Amino acid sequence: MYIFYATGEFINAISECTKAIESEDNTEEVSAYLLRGWSYGDQEKHDLAVSDFSKVIEMNPNSYDAYSGRASSYWAEGNYELAISDFSKTIEIDPENKKGDFGRGTAYAAIKKYEVAMSDFDKAIEMDPSFSAAYYLRGKYLSSIGDYASAINDFNAVISNNPNFESAYFNRGCVYVAQVIMN
């Protein structure tokens, strides 16, 4: 099941995981639920993914991977409040992992709670000063509130790490142009 998942053969991975879950030998049960949850997520079957991740959480209430996977599936389904709750749990379990703060920031941004989203992006960037995705989203927010100079700094950071990132050029270009007009 691991190889199928690693090679992107998700349908086969799901089938193998199901066999492992139904087997009397339950030594790989947690891994099988987790792997099947990720596979369902990759197949965009998020309700099934949530169910599997929830099963893992029942068996291991401190599973970072399960909370993280379930948060992503909630996010994909548009259940942002639940995603925020699960991302918060991942931060509690592993406070040094930037992905929790970043994920929660994107969920806050999705429900227009931009100030808290910014705070999460700030923390993610503090943990990893080369975290382009966080710079990019923070830059987009800063540009939307008219803080053009800070937005440009963030897009500069993105472009220096990803010289072919079209959206960063586009957004920085828009900010330069908007800056001129708004002045």
Add this chain to the structure above:
Amino acid sequence: MCLCSSGNNELGIIDLQKAIVINPNNADAYLWFGNAFANSKKFQQAISTHQNAIALSNDAYTYCVLGVTYTKITTSHQLLLRLKVGYKWTQKMKWVGVCLHWKMQNKELLPPESIHSDLSAHLQEHGPRGNYKLIGCQIAAKRIVGQVYNNGGSIIIPL
């Protein structure tokens, strides 16, 4: 201020060109590239670039910007015709309707805040692109309203 503004506009042009080179189907990049030309008062190039954006996206907002840009290159004699054309293009955009309606009827000068409020309501439907669209619409509204203010509210265009 002028030198600084001009410099930023040039930087914007460079970035937007780069975005278009990486993805020639980015209609929004053409739209803002056109806005940059309009900033430099290169209105024919702005129009041509906005037309490229429309060819890619057939987006109502771009029609609106194009309509506004057309008003920049017309004489007062031609303005009525251009506004009528612009209005046809942009009839789905409430705020342009509001602006043009005032111009056409010469009734009441709507404060920019009222137009911005209409913009915000409309643009909430635009999702992630809304932010830039909002900025863009504010810019366009500012131009239109500014034009009215600058003329002492005396623009009268009979239908």
